Amino acid sequence: MAQTRVLDMSRVPFIPGRIHATNNEYQRYGPKGFMEIKILENDNLYVRVDLPGVPDDGVRHRVDSVRQKVVFFSGEETLSDKKNAREYAGTAGLGCDCCEITGVDAKMKDGVLRMIVSRVKVKDHDNKCTHFLPPNTGKSGRYNMDDMNIMAEVEDHPFVVKGPKRSDHYSTQRRGDGSVCVSFDLPGVCGDDILVLPNENEVKFYGENKEVYEHDESCRIFMGAVNGAYLCAPGVPLLSHHIAWDAEFGVLKVRISPPGSNSD
Incomplete structure:
Protein backbone atom coordinates (compact mmCIF):
# COMPACT_ATOMS: atom_id res chain seq x y z
CA MET A 1 0.00 0.00 0.00
CA ALA A 2 1.07 3.58 -0.70
CA GLN A 3 2.61 6.13 1.59
CA THR A 4 2.73 9.95 1.50
CA ARG A 5 2.24 11.65 -1.90
CA VAL A 6 2.33 15.33 -2.85
CA LEU A 7 -0.67 16.81 -4.69
CA ASP A 8 -0.55 19.94 -6.84
CA MET A 9 -3.67 21.70 -5.50
CA SER A 10 -3.57 24.23 -8.38
CA ARG A 11 -4.93 21.42 -10.58
CA VAL A 12 -8.05 20.97 -8.44
CA PRO A 13 -11.10 22.78 -9.90
CA PHE A 14 -13.31 24.91 -7.67
CA ILE A 15 -16.13 22.76 -6.27
CA PRO A 16 -18.88 24.93 -4.73
CA GLY A 17 -20.96 23.95 -1.71
CA ARG A 18 -21.56 20.38 -0.62
CA ILE A 19 -22.79 18.94 -3.90
CA HIS A 20 -22.14 15.34 -4.88
CA ALA A 21 -23.22 12.92 -7.58
CA THR A 22 -26.22 10.93 -6.42
CA ASN A 23 -24.63 7.75 -7.77
CA ASN A 24 -21.66 8.22 -5.42
CA GLU A 25 -21.57 10.14 -2.15
CA TYR A 26 -17.87 10.91 -2.64
CA GLN A 27 -17.96 12.17 -6.25
CA ARG A 28 -17.81 15.94 -6.28
CA TYR A 29 -16.85 16.70 -9.90
CA GLY A 30 -17.08 15.17 -13.37
CA PRO A 31 -19.51 12.99 -15.37
CA LYS A 32 -22.27 11.59 -13.15
CA GLY A 33 -24.42 8.49 -13.27
CA PHE A 34 -23.74 4.77 -12.92
CA MET A 35 -24.04 4.64 -16.71
CA GLU A 36 -23.52 7.23 -19.43
CA ILE A 37 -24.47 6.75 -23.09
CA LYS A 38 -23.86 9.26 -25.85
CA ILE A 39 -23.85 9.32 -29.64
CA LEU A 40 -20.48 9.83 -31.31
CA GLU A 41 -19.88 11.79 -34.50
CA ASN A 42 -19.77 8.58 -36.54
CA ASP A 43 -23.20 7.61 -35.10
CA ASN A 44 -21.78 4.83 -32.90
CA LEU A 45 -22.62 4.78 -29.19
CA TYR A 46 -20.20 5.37 -26.33
CA VAL A 47 -21.22 3.55 -23.14
CA ARG A 48 -19.57 4.05 -19.74
CA VAL A 49 -20.60 1.80 -16.84
CA ASP A 50 -19.21 1.96 -13.28
CA LEU A 51 -18.46 -1.53 -11.95
CA PRO A 52 -16.11 -0.86 -9.00
CA GLY A 53 -14.20 -3.88 -7.76
CA VAL A 54 -14.39 -5.83 -11.03
CA PRO A 55 -10.90 -6.75 -12.36
CA ASP A 56 -9.75 -5.45 -15.72
CA ASP A 57 -10.15 -8.93 -17.19
CA GLY A 58 -13.25 -9.85 -15.17
CA VAL A 59 -16.10 -8.44 -17.27
CA ARG A 60 -18.18 -10.35 -19.82
CA HIS A 61 -20.37 -8.96 -22.58
CA ARG A 62 -22.43 -10.24 -25.49
CA VAL A 63 -24.94 -8.90 -28.00
CA ASP A 64 -28.49 -10.25 -28.11
CA SER A 65 -28.15 -12.70 -31.01
CA VAL A 66 -31.86 -12.65 -31.88
CA ARG A 67 -32.73 -8.96 -32.24
CA GLN A 68 -29.22 -7.43 -32.11
CA LYS A 69 -30.49 -4.49 -30.08
CA VAL A 70 -28.96 -4.96 -26.63
CA VAL A 71 -25.53 -5.59 -25.08
CA PHE A 72 -25.56 -7.73 -21.93
CA PHE A 73 -22.66 -7.24 -19.47
CA SER A 74 -21.72 -8.83 -16.14
CA GLY A 75 -18.82 -9.11 -13.72
CA GLU A 76 -17.87 -10.10 -10.17
CA GLU A 77 -15.93 -8.18 -7.56
CA THR A 78 -12.73 -9.80 -6.27
CA LEU A 79 -12.30 -9.27 -2.54
CA SER A 80 -10.72 -11.16 0.31
CA ASP A 81 -14.07 -10.69 2.05
CA LYS A 82 -16.14 -13.00 -0.16
CA ARG A 114 -16.21 1.50 -21.57
CA MET A 115 -17.80 0.22 -24.77
CA ILE A 116 -17.98 1.53 -28.32
CA VAL A 117 -21.18 0.05 -29.76
CA SER A 118 -21.26 0.03 -33.56
CA ARG A 119 -24.68 0.12 -35.21
CA VAL A 120 -26.19 0.23 -38.66
CA LYS A 121 -29.51 1.54 -39.97
CA VAL A 122 -31.71 -1.23 -41.37
CA LYS A 123 -34.73 0.95 -42.23
CA ASP A 124 -35.90 4.58 -42.19
CA HIS A 125 -32.53 5.80 -43.46
CA ASP A 126 -33.62 9.44 -43.84
CA ASN A 127 -33.96 10.15 -40.12
CA LYS A 128 -31.10 10.17 -37.63
CA CYS A 129 -31.80 7.81 -34.74
CA THR A 130 -31.31 9.17 -31.23
CA HIS A 131 -33.00 6.40 -29.22
CA PHE A 132 -30.97 4.26 -26.85
CA LEU A 133 -31.45 2.44 -23.54
CA PRO A 134 -31.14 3.41 -20.79
CA PRO A 135 -30.80 7.23 -20.96
CA ASN A 136 -28.11 9.12 -19.06
CA THR A 137 -29.71 9.83 -15.68
CA GLY A 138 -26.73 11.26 -13.77
CA LYS A 139 -27.88 13.75 -11.12
CA SER A 140 -26.52 15.96 -8.35
CA GLY A 141 -27.56 15.85 -4.71
CA ARG A 142 -26.90 17.77 -1.52
CA TYR A 143 -25.90 16.76 1.97
CA ASN A 144 -28.82 17.08 4.40
CA MET A 145 -27.63 18.24 7.82
CA ASP A 146 -29.49 18.16 11.13
CA ASP A 147 -28.32 18.44 14.74
CA MET A 148 -27.02 14.89 14.87
CA ASN A 149 -26.31 13.60 11.37
CA ILE A 150 -25.05 14.49 7.92
CA MET A 151 -26.81 12.40 5.31
CA ALA A 152 -26.29 12.34 1.57
CA GLU A 153 -28.79 11.61 -1.16
CA VAL A 154 -27.41 8.42 -2.69
CA GLU A 155 -29.01 6.04 -5.20
CA ASP A 156 -28.76 2.27 -5.29
CA HIS A 157 -26.52 0.86 -8.00
CA PRO A 158 -29.02 -0.56 -10.55
CA PHE A 159 -26.65 -3.25 -11.83
CA VAL A 160 -25.72 -4.85 -8.48
CA VAL A 161 -27.45 -8.23 -8.34
CA LYS A 162 -25.63 -9.41 -5.21
CA GLY A 163 -23.97 -7.48 -2.39
CA PRO A 164 -24.10 -3.83 -1.20
CA LYS A 165 -25.88 -1.51 -3.64
CA ARG A 166 -24.78 1.91 -2.32
CA SER A 167 -21.45 3.71 -2.62
CA ASP A 168 -21.86 5.10 0.91
CA HIS A 169 -21.83 1.54 2.26
CA TYR A 170 -18.11 1.31 2.82
CA SER A 171 -16.87 -2.07 4.02
CA THR A 172 -14.88 -2.43 7.23
CA GLN A 173 -12.84 -5.46 8.24
CA ARG A 174 -11.19 -5.69 11.66
CA ARG A 175 -8.30 -8.16 11.90
CA GLY A 176 -7.14 -10.12 14.92
CA ASP A 177 -4.15 -7.79 15.47
CA GLY A 178 -6.46 -4.76 15.87
CA SER A 179 -5.92 -3.32 12.41
CA VAL A 180 -8.90 -2.15 10.35
CA CYS A 181 -9.35 -2.20 6.57
CA VAL A 182 -11.87 0.21 5.03
CA SER A 183 -12.80 0.44 1.35
CA PHE A 184 -14.56 3.10 -0.76
CA ASP A 185 -15.88 3.06 -4.34
CA LEU A 186 -13.91 5.50 -6.52
CA PRO A 187 -14.53 4.18 -10.07
CA GLY A 188 -11.88 5.23 -12.58
CA VAL A 189 -9.25 5.97 -9.92
CA CYS A 190 -5.99 4.02 -9.61
CA GLY A 191 -3.33 3.96 -6.91
CA ASP A 192 -1.39 6.87 -8.41
CA ASP A 193 -4.53 9.06 -8.32
CA ILE A 194 -5.03 8.94 -4.54
CA LEU A 195 -4.05 11.23 -1.68
CA VAL A 196 -4.89 10.18 1.90
CA LEU A 197 -4.63 12.78 4.69
CA PRO A 198 -5.09 11.57 8.29
CA ASN A 199 -5.43 13.94 11.23
CA GLU A 200 -6.22 13.43 14.90
CA ASN A 201 -9.97 13.00 14.23
CA GLU A 202 -10.42 11.40 10.81
CA VAL A 203 -8.84 10.00 7.68
CA LYS A 204 -9.56 12.17 4.63
CA PHE A 205 -9.01 11.11 1.03
CA TYR A 206 -8.87 12.79 -2.36
CA GLY A 207 -8.98 10.91 -5.67
CA GLU A 208 -8.75 12.24 -9.22
CA ASN A 209 -8.55 10.02 -12.29
CA LYS A 210 -5.72 11.68 -14.18
CA GLU A 211 -6.19 9.49 -17.26
CA VAL A 212 -9.22 10.93 -19.08
CA TYR A 213 -10.37 8.68 -21.91
CA GLU A 214 -11.14 9.97 -25.38
CA HIS A 215 -14.92 10.14 -25.03
CA ASP A 216 -15.12 11.14 -21.35
CA GLU A 217 -16.22 14.72 -20.73
CA SER A 218 -13.62 15.33 -18.00
CA CYS A 219 -11.86 13.76 -15.06
CA ARG A 220 -13.82 12.77 -11.99
CA ILE A 221 -12.89 13.96 -8.51
CA PHE A 222 -13.77 12.17 -5.26
CA MET A 223 -13.48 13.53 -1.72
CA GLY A 224 -14.42 11.94 1.59
CA ALA A 225 -13.47 11.08 5.16
CA VAL A 226 -14.06 8.44 7.78
CA ASN A 227 -14.28 9.20 11.49
CA GLY A 228 -11.27 8.01 13.46
CA ALA A 229 -13.52 6.75 16.26
CA TYR A 230 -14.50 3.83 14.03
CA LEU A 231 -10.88 3.01 13.19
CA CYS A 232 -8.77 3.40 16.32
CA ALA A 233 -7.68 0.71 18.71
CA PRO A 234 -9.11 1.51 22.17
CA GLY A 235 -7.09 4.23 23.88
CA VAL A 236 -4.68 4.73 20.96
CA PRO A 237 -4.74 8.12 19.12
CA LEU A 238 -5.41 7.90 15.39
CA LEU A 239 -2.10 9.51 14.41
CA SER A 240 -0.21 6.87 16.42
CA HIS A 241 -1.51 4.21 14.04
CA HIS A 242 0.24 3.07 10.89
CA ILE A 243 -1.92 4.17 7.93
CA ALA A 244 -1.45 2.72 4.43
CA TRP A 245 -3.60 2.75 1.31
CA ASP A 246 -3.92 1.76 -2.30
CA ALA A 247 -6.57 1.70 -5.04
CA GLU A 248 -7.31 -1.30 -7.23
CA PHE A 249 -10.14 -1.79 -9.74
CA GLY A 250 -11.71 1.54 -8.73
CA VAL A 251 -11.84 0.75 -5.00
CA LEU A 252 -9.76 2.65 -2.43
CA LYS A 253 -8.56 0.47 0.43
CA VAL A 254 -7.23 2.08 3.61
CA ARG A 255 -5.60 0.04 6.39
CA ILE A 256 -5.18 1.46 9.90
CA SER A 257 -2.92 -0.58 12.17
CA PRO A 258 -2.14 0.16 15.85
CA PRO A 259 1.50 0.41 16.98
CA GLY A 260 3.23 -2.94 17.20
CA SER A 261 0.76 -4.82 15.01
CA ASN A 262 1.78 -6.84 11.96
CA SER A 263 0.93 -4.35 9.19
CA ASP A 264 2.40 -6.22 6.24
Whole structure:
Protein backbone atom coordinates (compact mmCIF):
# COMPACT_ATOMS: atom_id res chain seq x y z
CA MET A 1 0.00 0.00 0.00
CA ALA A 2 1.07 3.58 -0.70
CA GLN A 3 2.61 6.13 1.59
CA THR A 4 2.73 9.95 1.50
CA ARG A 5 2.24 11.65 -1.90
CA VAL A 6 2.33 15.33 -2.85
CA LEU A 7 -0.67 16.81 -4.69
CA ASP A 8 -0.55 19.94 -6.84
CA MET A 9 -3.67 21.70 -5.50
CA SER A 10 -3.57 24.23 -8.38
CA ARG A 11 -4.93 21.42 -10.58
CA VAL A 12 -8.05 20.97 -8.44
CA PRO A 13 -11.10 22.78 -9.90
CA PHE A 14 -13.31 24.91 -7.67
CA ILE A 15 -16.13 22.76 -6.27
CA PRO A 16 -18.88 24.93 -4.73
CA GLY A 17 -20.96 23.95 -1.71
CA ARG A 18 -21.56 20.38 -0.62
CA ILE A 19 -22.79 18.94 -3.90
CA HIS A 20 -22.14 15.34 -4.88
CA ALA A 21 -23.22 12.92 -7.58
CA THR A 22 -26.22 10.93 -6.42
CA ASN A 23 -24.63 7.75 -7.77
CA ASN A 24 -21.66 8.22 -5.42
CA GLU A 25 -21.57 10.14 -2.15
CA TYR A 26 -17.87 10.91 -2.64
CA GLN A 27 -17.96 12.17 -6.25
CA ARG A 28 -17.81 15.94 -6.28
CA TYR A 29 -16.85 16.70 -9.90
CA GLY A 30 -17.08 15.17 -13.37
CA PRO A 31 -19.51 12.99 -15.37
CA LYS A 32 -22.27 11.59 -13.15
CA GLY A 33 -24.42 8.49 -13.27
CA PHE A 34 -23.74 4.77 -12.92
CA MET A 35 -24.04 4.64 -16.71
CA GLU A 36 -23.52 7.23 -19.43
CA ILE A 37 -24.47 6.75 -23.09
CA LYS A 38 -23.86 9.26 -25.85
CA ILE A 39 -23.85 9.32 -29.64
CA LEU A 40 -20.48 9.83 -31.31
CA GLU A 41 -19.88 11.79 -34.50
CA ASN A 42 -19.77 8.58 -36.54
CA ASP A 43 -23.20 7.61 -35.10
CA ASN A 44 -21.78 4.83 -32.90
CA LEU A 45 -22.62 4.78 -29.19
CA TYR A 46 -20.20 5.37 -26.33
CA VAL A 47 -21.22 3.55 -23.14
CA ARG A 48 -19.57 4.05 -19.74
CA VAL A 49 -20.60 1.80 -16.84
CA ASP A 50 -19.21 1.96 -13.28
CA LEU A 51 -18.46 -1.53 -11.95
CA PRO A 52 -16.11 -0.86 -9.00
CA GLY A 53 -14.20 -3.88 -7.76
CA VAL A 54 -14.39 -5.83 -11.03
CA PRO A 55 -10.90 -6.75 -12.36
CA ASP A 56 -9.75 -5.45 -15.72
CA ASP A 57 -10.15 -8.93 -17.19
CA GLY A 58 -13.25 -9.85 -15.17
CA VAL A 59 -16.10 -8.44 -17.27
CA ARG A 60 -18.18 -10.35 -19.82
CA HIS A 61 -20.37 -8.96 -22.58
CA ARG A 62 -22.43 -10.24 -25.49
CA VAL A 63 -24.94 -8.90 -28.00
CA ASP A 64 -28.49 -10.25 -28.11
CA SER A 65 -28.15 -12.70 -31.01
CA VAL A 66 -31.86 -12.65 -31.88
CA ARG A 67 -32.73 -8.96 -32.24
CA GLN A 68 -29.22 -7.43 -32.11
CA LYS A 69 -30.49 -4.49 -30.08
CA VAL A 70 -28.96 -4.96 -26.63
CA VAL A 71 -25.53 -5.59 -25.08
CA PHE A 72 -25.56 -7.73 -21.93
CA PHE A 73 -22.66 -7.24 -19.47
CA SER A 74 -21.72 -8.83 -16.14
CA GLY A 75 -18.82 -9.11 -13.72
CA GLU A 76 -17.87 -10.10 -10.17
CA GLU A 77 -15.93 -8.18 -7.56
CA THR A 78 -12.73 -9.80 -6.27
CA LEU A 79 -12.30 -9.27 -2.54
CA SER A 80 -10.72 -11.16 0.31
CA ASP A 81 -14.07 -10.69 2.05
CA LYS A 82 -16.14 -13.00 -0.16
CA LYS A 83 -19.26 -12.41 1.94
CA ASN A 84 -19.56 -8.77 0.77
CA ALA A 85 -18.28 -9.27 -2.79
CA ARG A 86 -20.64 -7.77 -5.36
CA GLU A 87 -21.93 -9.24 -8.58
CA TYR A 88 -23.08 -7.02 -11.43
CA ALA A 89 -25.33 -7.61 -14.44
CA GLY A 90 -27.04 -5.16 -16.79
CA THR A 91 -27.87 -4.13 -20.34
CA ALA A 92 -27.35 -1.17 -22.66
CA GLY A 93 -28.26 -0.66 -26.28
CA LEU A 94 -30.86 0.55 -28.74
CA GLY A 95 -34.38 1.73 -28.06
CA CYS A 96 -35.47 1.85 -31.69
CA ASP A 97 -36.65 -0.43 -34.48
CA CYS A 98 -34.51 1.13 -37.20
CA CYS A 99 -30.98 0.08 -36.12
CA GLU A 100 -29.05 -3.06 -35.24
CA ILE A 101 -25.80 -3.55 -33.31
CA THR A 102 -22.95 -4.74 -35.51
CA GLY A 103 -20.13 -4.91 -32.96
CA VAL A 104 -18.85 -3.98 -29.49
CA ASP A 105 -15.34 -2.81 -28.57
CA ALA A 106 -15.14 -3.14 -24.77
CA LYS A 107 -12.41 -2.18 -22.30
CA MET A 108 -12.45 -2.56 -18.53
CA LYS A 109 -10.07 -0.37 -16.51
CA ASP A 110 -10.01 0.74 -12.86
CA GLY A 111 -13.59 -0.36 -12.18
CA VAL A 112 -15.08 1.29 -15.28
CA LEU A 113 -16.39 -0.53 -18.35
CA ARG A 114 -16.21 1.50 -21.57
CA MET A 115 -17.80 0.22 -24.77
CA ILE A 116 -17.98 1.53 -28.32
CA VAL A 117 -21.18 0.05 -29.76
CA SER A 118 -21.26 0.03 -33.56
CA ARG A 119 -24.68 0.12 -35.21
CA VAL A 120 -26.19 0.23 -38.66
CA LYS A 121 -29.51 1.54 -39.97
CA VAL A 122 -31.71 -1.23 -41.37
CA LYS A 123 -34.73 0.95 -42.23
CA ASP A 124 -35.90 4.58 -42.19
CA HIS A 125 -32.53 5.80 -43.46
CA ASP A 126 -33.62 9.44 -43.84
CA ASN A 127 -33.96 10.15 -40.12
CA LYS A 128 -31.10 10.17 -37.63
CA CYS A 129 -31.80 7.81 -34.74
CA THR A 130 -31.31 9.17 -31.23
CA HIS A 131 -33.00 6.40 -29.22
CA PHE A 132 -30.97 4.26 -26.85
CA LEU A 133 -31.45 2.44 -23.54
CA PRO A 134 -31.14 3.41 -20.79
CA PRO A 135 -30.80 7.23 -20.96
CA ASN A 136 -28.11 9.12 -19.06
CA THR A 137 -29.71 9.83 -15.68
CA GLY A 138 -26.73 11.26 -13.77
CA LYS A 139 -27.88 13.75 -11.12
CA SER A 140 -26.52 15.96 -8.35
CA GLY A 141 -27.56 15.85 -4.71
CA ARG A 142 -26.90 17.77 -1.52
CA TYR A 143 -25.90 16.76 1.97
CA ASN A 144 -28.82 17.08 4.40
CA MET A 145 -27.63 18.24 7.82
CA ASP A 146 -29.49 18.16 11.13
CA ASP A 147 -28.32 18.44 14.74
CA MET A 148 -27.02 14.89 14.87
CA ASN A 149 -26.31 13.60 11.37
CA ILE A 150 -25.05 14.49 7.92
CA MET A 151 -26.81 12.40 5.31
CA ALA A 152 -26.29 12.34 1.57
CA GLU A 153 -28.79 11.61 -1.16
CA VAL A 154 -27.41 8.42 -2.69
CA GLU A 155 -29.01 6.04 -5.20
CA ASP A 156 -28.76 2.27 -5.29
CA HIS A 157 -26.52 0.86 -8.00
CA PRO A 158 -29.02 -0.56 -10.55
CA PHE A 159 -26.65 -3.25 -11.83
CA VAL A 160 -25.72 -4.85 -8.48
CA VAL A 161 -27.45 -8.23 -8.34
CA LYS A 162 -25.63 -9.41 -5.21
CA GLY A 163 -23.97 -7.48 -2.39
CA PRO A 164 -24.10 -3.83 -1.20
CA LYS A 165 -25.88 -1.51 -3.64
CA ARG A 166 -24.78 1.91 -2.32
CA SER A 167 -21.45 3.71 -2.62
CA ASP A 168 -21.86 5.10 0.91
CA HIS A 169 -21.83 1.54 2.26
CA TYR A 170 -18.11 1.31 2.82
CA SER A 171 -16.87 -2.07 4.02
CA THR A 172 -14.88 -2.43 7.23
CA GLN A 173 -12.84 -5.46 8.24
CA ARG A 174 -11.19 -5.69 11.66
CA ARG A 175 -8.30 -8.16 11.90
CA GLY A 176 -7.14 -10.12 14.92
CA ASP A 177 -4.15 -7.79 15.47
CA GLY A 178 -6.46 -4.76 15.87
CA SER A 179 -5.92 -3.32 12.41
CA VAL A 180 -8.90 -2.15 10.35
CA CYS A 181 -9.35 -2.20 6.57
CA VAL A 182 -11.87 0.21 5.03
CA SER A 183 -12.80 0.44 1.35
CA PHE A 184 -14.56 3.10 -0.76
CA ASP A 185 -15.88 3.06 -4.34
CA LEU A 186 -13.91 5.50 -6.52
CA PRO A 187 -14.53 4.18 -10.07
CA GLY A 188 -11.88 5.23 -12.58
CA VAL A 189 -9.25 5.97 -9.92
CA CYS A 190 -5.99 4.02 -9.61
CA GLY A 191 -3.33 3.96 -6.91
CA ASP A 192 -1.39 6.87 -8.41
CA ASP A 193 -4.53 9.06 -8.32
CA ILE A 194 -5.03 8.94 -4.54
CA LEU A 195 -4.05 11.23 -1.68
CA VAL A 196 -4.89 10.18 1.90
CA LEU A 197 -4.63 12.78 4.69
CA PRO A 198 -5.09 11.57 8.29
CA ASN A 199 -5.43 13.94 11.23
CA GLU A 200 -6.22 13.43 14.90
CA ASN A 201 -9.97 13.00 14.23
CA GLU A 202 -10.42 11.40 10.81
CA VAL A 203 -8.84 10.00 7.68
CA LYS A 204 -9.56 12.17 4.63
CA PHE A 205 -9.01 11.11 1.03
CA TYR A 206 -8.87 12.79 -2.36
CA GLY A 207 -8.98 10.91 -5.67
CA GLU A 208 -8.75 12.24 -9.22
CA ASN A 209 -8.55 10.02 -12.29
CA LYS A 210 -5.72 11.68 -14.18
CA GLU A 211 -6.19 9.49 -17.26
CA VAL A 212 -9.22 10.93 -19.08
CA TYR A 213 -10.37 8.68 -21.91
CA GLU A 214 -11.14 9.97 -25.38
CA HIS A 215 -14.92 10.14 -25.03
CA ASP A 216 -15.12 11.14 -21.35
CA GLU A 217 -16.22 14.72 -20.73
CA SER A 218 -13.62 15.33 -18.00
CA CYS A 219 -11.86 13.76 -15.06
CA ARG A 220 -13.82 12.77 -11.99
CA ILE A 221 -12.89 13.96 -8.51
CA PHE A 222 -13.77 12.17 -5.26
CA MET A 223 -13.48 13.53 -1.72
CA GLY A 224 -14.42 11.94 1.59
CA ALA A 225 -13.47 11.08 5.16
CA VAL A 226 -14.06 8.44 7.78
CA ASN A 227 -14.28 9.20 11.49
CA GLY A 228 -11.27 8.01 13.46
CA ALA A 229 -13.52 6.75 16.26
CA TYR A 230 -14.50 3.83 14.03
CA LEU A 231 -10.88 3.01 13.19
CA CYS A 232 -8.77 3.40 16.32
CA ALA A 233 -7.68 0.71 18.71
CA PRO A 234 -9.11 1.51 22.17
CA GLY A 235 -7.09 4.23 23.88
CA VAL A 236 -4.68 4.73 20.96
CA PRO A 237 -4.74 8.12 19.12
CA LEU A 238 -5.41 7.90 15.39
CA LEU A 239 -2.10 9.51 14.41
CA SER A 240 -0.21 6.87 16.42
CA HIS A 241 -1.51 4.21 14.04
CA HIS A 242 0.24 3.07 10.89
CA ILE A 243 -1.92 4.17 7.93
CA ALA A 244 -1.45 2.72 4.43
CA TRP A 245 -3.60 2.75 1.31
CA ASP A 246 -3.92 1.76 -2.30
CA ALA A 247 -6.57 1.70 -5.04
CA GLU A 248 -7.31 -1.30 -7.23
CA PHE A 249 -10.14 -1.79 -9.74
CA GLY A 250 -11.71 1.54 -8.73
CA VAL A 251 -11.84 0.75 -5.00
CA LEU A 252 -9.76 2.65 -2.43
CA LYS A 253 -8.56 0.47 0.43
CA VAL A 254 -7.23 2.08 3.61
CA ARG A 255 -5.60 0.04 6.39
CA ILE A 256 -5.18 1.46 9.90
CA SER A 257 -2.92 -0.58 12.17
CA PRO A 258 -2.14 0.16 15.85
CA PRO A 259 1.50 0.41 16.98
CA GLY A 260 3.23 -2.94 17.20
CA SER A 261 0.76 -4.82 15.01
CA ASN A 262 1.78 -6.84 11.96
CA SER A 263 0.93 -4.35 9.19
CA ASP A 264 2.40 -6.22 6.24
